[in-house]
Amino acid sequence: MGEKLRVEALTLKGDTLRFILMGCDTAFANALRRTMISEVPCMAIEDVFIFANTSVMHDEILAHRLGLIPLKTDLERYVLPERCDCGSELGCSRCRAVLTLDVSAEGEARTVYSGDLIPEDPVIRPVNSEIPLVKLAPGQALKLEAYARLGLGKVHAKWQPVSCCIYQQVDERQLEALGIDRTEGVGKAFIFTVESTGCLPPERIVSEAVKVLMGKLEEFSEKMRRGELMEEIKEFEVVEEVGRGLYRVSAEEYEEEEEEEE
Amino acid sequence: MRLRILSREDNSLEIAFGGEGHTLLNLLQNLLLKQKGVKMAGYSKPHPLMDRSILFVNTDGDKPPEVALIEAAEEGKRLLKEFLEEFEKAARQVRRQDA
Numbered sequence: 280m281g282e283k284l285r286v287e288a289l290t291l292k293g294d295t296l297r298f299i300l301m302g303c304d305t306a307f308a309n310a311l312r313r314t315m316i317s318e319v320p321c322m323a324i325e326d327v328f329i330f331a332n333t334s335v336m337h338d339e340i341l342a343h344r345l346g347l348i349p350l351k352t353d354l355e356r357y358v359l360p361e362r363c364d365c366g367s368e369l370g371c372s373r374c375r376a377v378l379t380l381d382v383s384a385e386g387e388a389r390t391v392y393s394g395d396l397i398p399e400d401p402v403i404r405p406v407n408s409e410i411p412l413v414k415l416a417p418g419q420a421l422k423l424e425a426y427a428r429l430g431l432g433k434v435h436a437k438w439q440p441v442s443c444c445i446y447q448q449v450d451e452r453q454l455e456a457l458g459i460d461r462t463e464g465v466g467k468a469f470i471f472t473v474e475s476t477g478c479l480p481p482e483r484i485v486s487e488a489v490k491v492l493m494g495k496l497e498e499f500s501e502k503m504r505r506g507e508l509m510e511e512i513k514e515f516e517v518v519e520e521v522g523r524g525l526y527r528v529s530a531e532e533y534e535e536e537e538e539e540e541e
Numbered sequence: 542m543r544l545r546i547l548s549r550e551d552n553s554l555e556i557a558f559g560g561e562g563h564t565l566l567n568l569l570q571n572l573l574l575k576q577k578g579v580k581m582a583g584y585s586k587p588h589p590l591m592d593r594s595i596l597f598v599n600t601d602g603d604k605p606p607e608v609a610l611i612e613a614a615e616e617g618k619r620l621l622k623e624f625l626e627e628f629e630k631a632a633r634q635v636r637r638q639d640a
């Protein structure tokens with residue numbers, strides 16, 4: 280089919296990878312981009328058990344701030360909770376990592392940082408230890424246990440492994456300026472910029488996205504071949520299947536609410 | 542992913558995808574349109590908050606739409622494999638530029 284796919288790596292700077300993708304359609308480039316943003320799993324705090332919080336910050340705000348801390352992710356040893364065999368609401372060592380926080384301000388005020396979280400699994404730790412969480416006045420204390428889990432960006436942005444994932448279509452002149460050999464005639468060209476939050480190396484995010492997309496096409500192809508084509512479709516599939524802790528609405532309830540309004 | 546056929550007439554197939562959206566369907570549509578024998582392919586997402594999308598395919602009759610869909614998926618897999626090989630090769634040559 281037409282021209283050959285080509286990839287040219289540009290630079291890797293910190294957590295930002297830049298590469299050029301040539302010889303594919305916009306649909307392919309866009310599927311890759313969308314998958315990196317919303318369907319490559321990474322770790323984030325999901326459940327927080329608060330034993331003491333005498334700070335000025337309410338429990339739910341604190342829990343939300345904890346959820347947004349990027350965590351180093353290990354995709355080899357952890358699985359998505361909905362794919363774990365344990366079936367437990369609290370999870371097991373394969374589907375959750377615990378981090379604890381036990382801080383009090385004595386004598387003078389102090390700020391609690393992400394670095395104060397003590398990981399049970401040393402691999403699953405905050406990417407940056409200098410993220411301020413809350414400031415404690417003398418005498419105030421914080422004691423909690425946080426459960427980190429793998430999740431997908433389409434459920435909550437805290438599970439987005441990339442802080443930036445974009446592509447820009449470039450023309451021949453721009454490619455020449457970048458020193459790309461165009462003698463073969465490459466068709467469309469896209470410059471990708473993938474910036475990881477630090478949870479995974481950016482090149483790993485790209486290869487994981489390929490794996491996820493490949494899995495989808497594989498599943499689709501298999502189902503077509505086997506003729507599994509009369510399955511029941513829920514209208515809020517993602518929320519019902521993977522949206523742990525989210526407000527759950529069933530299609531029936533939704534319709535009832537609509538009728539009541541009328 | 543859940544699939545459900547909505548209608549199947551002559552050379553047309555309309556199929557609903559549960560739990561999938563633009564990411565997969567736009568790619569499938571594109572791969573279908575590039576195929577010989579496919580007269581029309583399109584998709585829609587009836588409601589942005591619902592995880593349900595609908596794909597429509599119409600072929601010229603030499604090839605049933607089911608076959609066109611399987612071929613599109615296989616072509617997508619081939620492209621992804623090719624991309625991954627090329628990407629891994631390029632990633633090994635990447636220039637680290639740390640300030």
Ligand SMILES: [Zn+2]
Nearest residue numbers: 363365371374
């Ligand atoms: Zn488990």
